[in-house]
Amino acid sequence: MSEDIIYLDYAASTPVDPRVYERMCEVSQSAYANPSSTHAAGRLTHEVIGRAAEQLGGLLNVSPETLIWTSGATESDNLAIAGGARYRAHRGKHIVTMRTEHKAVTDVFEMLAQEGFDVTWVDADSRGLLAPDVFAAALRDDTQFVSIMFVNNETGVIQDIEALGAICRERDILFHVDGAQAVGKVPIDLASLPVDLLSLTGHKFYGPKGIGALYIADRPGCHVAPILFGGGQQRRIRPGTLPTDLIAGLGMAAEIAAGGIDDDLAHLSELRDVLWNGIREIDGISLNGDPDGFPGILNVSVEDIEGESLLFALEPICAATGSACNSKVQEPSYVLRALGRTDMQAQSAIRFSVGRPTTIEEVEFAAGRYREAVARLRQLAPDEVA
Amino acid sequence: MSADPYSARVRDLFAAPAHAGDAAGGEAVYVADQDVRLRLTATAADGTIEVLRFRAWGCPHVIAATEAACAALEGRPVTDLENYTAADVMQNLPVPVEKTGRILVIEDAVRSLGQRFRDRT
Numbered sequence: 001m002s003e004d005i006i007y008l009d010y011a012a013s014t015p016v017d018p019r020v021y022e023r024m025c026e027v028s029q030s031a032y033a034n035p036s037s038t039h040a041a042g043r044l045t046h047e048v049i050g051r052a053a054e055q056l057g058g059l060l061n062v063s064p065e066t067l068i069w070t071s072g073a074t075e076s077d078n079l080a081i082a083g084g085a086r087y088r089a090h091r092g093k094h095i096v097t098m099r100t101e102h103k104a105v106t107d108v109f110e111m112l113a114q115e116g117f118d119v120t121w122v123d124a125d126s127r128g129l130l131a132p133d134v135f136a137a138a139l140r141d142d143t144q145f146v147s148i149m150f151v152n153n154e155t156g157v158i159q160d161i162e163a164l165g166a167i168c169r170e171r172d173i174l175f176h177v178d179g180a181q182a183v184g185k186v187p188i189d190l191a192s193l194p195v196d197l198l199s200l201t202g203h204k205f206y207g208p209k210g211i212g213a214l215y216i217a218d219r220p221g222c223h224v225a226p227i228l229f230g231g232g233q234q235r236r237i238r239p240g241t242l243p244t245d246l247i248a249g250l251g252m253a254a255e256i257a258a259g260g261i262d263d264d265l266a267h268l269s270e271l272r273d274v275l276w277n278g279i280r281e282i283d284g285i286s287l288n289g290d291p292d293g294f295p296g297i298l299n300v301s302v303e304d305i306e307g308e309s310l311l312f313a314l315e316p317i318c319a320a321t322g323s324a325c326n327s328k329v330q331e332p333s334y335v336l337r338a339l340g341r342t343d344m345q346a347q348s349a350i351r352f353s354v355g356r357p358t359t360i361e362e363v364e365f366a367a368g369r370y371r372e373a374v375a376r377l378r379q380l381a382p383d384e385v386a
Numbered sequence: 387m388s389a390d391p392y393s394a395r396v397r398d399l400f401a402a403p404a405h406a407g408d409a410a411g412g413e414a415v416y417v418a419d420q421d422v423r424l425r426l427t428a429t430a431a432d433g434t435i436e437v438l439r440f441r442a443w444g445c446p447h448v449i450a451a452t453e454a455a456c457a458a459l460e461g462r463p464v465t466d467l468e469n470y471t472a473a474d475v476m477q478n479l480p481v482p483v484e485k486t487g488r489i490l491v492i493e494d495a496v497r498s499l500g501q502r503f504r505d506r507t
Binding site: 304306308309312313377380381382383 | 392400403406416421423424425441442443444445446449
């Protein structure tokens, strides 16, 4: 990446760790056979995949056999939600999720609603947290499937997965967790957490893009119907030839994360504090999310500033708007609107996300650039009347 | 991969808008629409625009386009204001099609300023 870029968008994607890259290069040359083949070369590839499953299983404290490889979190979410809800449909068609979920979740719920499922969208509080009693009140006798994200991708809010999962377990409701922003970043012990399905992706924690996994708990009634067809791989839950080098990379990323989550969190907390302390005195600034949330994400809004111009004025800092904007016209973030932010607040939101390689100097620079940009755009803006 | 939505010209105009500010004692208009808030002020002498300044709240394309409009119109006859069109801006400044409505706000503001001058005379 160019040296004049300051990358503060680690929630969108992370660079591949050099150790991951090394492992992928090695595997791409040495384990190229189809892992479904029973000859010696195929068995070698099969062993490489098995090792990666052990590494990822070690990070999550689960058996490798509970993991299904996918192309990433979007596919894992689709498989878990569409596959899980359909698998349980004969028992009931009421399904529950939050308004602040990622599109990879909400769009699947919308699709299931078209199929005849009855969807309840539960609301978060102003910080983005889902209270267990609010959640419990949304459940019904025919509720069969729930999906709640672990760490919110826009605000970094961490849900009380243990409490929410316990409520589901009591009622034998299939409980899916979108862990795309959590796996490899916060400690997750699936041996003790009451989670049935967990989606993850490699590129959010220094692994390669194009590879993810779905955890399916080994307990009665916990299963998903396939959404892809074409072979017997992975117990027919997710057919297709496995990308051995990508899987090996994900496994290595998981092993690295498992050995350093506490250090990573301490580093991210320091970075976030420096960044927030550098901008918190700006008139009209507000924090979107929970101060006790994941420290890798800092989402802020500021009064009376146009978000796209703010992001543009921040260059060479690479951050994200709180909007659904890319090159199109901005639309205020539906996540922030769901937390009660006004359109004006939501459209000005910037999500800074820091990572393992981020330095104190970079976030100090970012804070300074943010202060300058806000001051400049305010100076440029007209008063309300001529 | 996302293409860069900002041309080099938009980047230059946004970074250094030479016509940002106020023309002291001049005619003024304020328009707010389409996620744009725009104030134009101008002074004129002998039917010619002497100083044209703007203040804007909007996306980078709006700020760049307003700066371009001010630069193009300063020194021109006041009567040019009422004939100004968004197409004049977009000829030299690529604007995404979904933002053309915002450029029309600039057209409205410029024409409104021309009307002010005409009403005064």
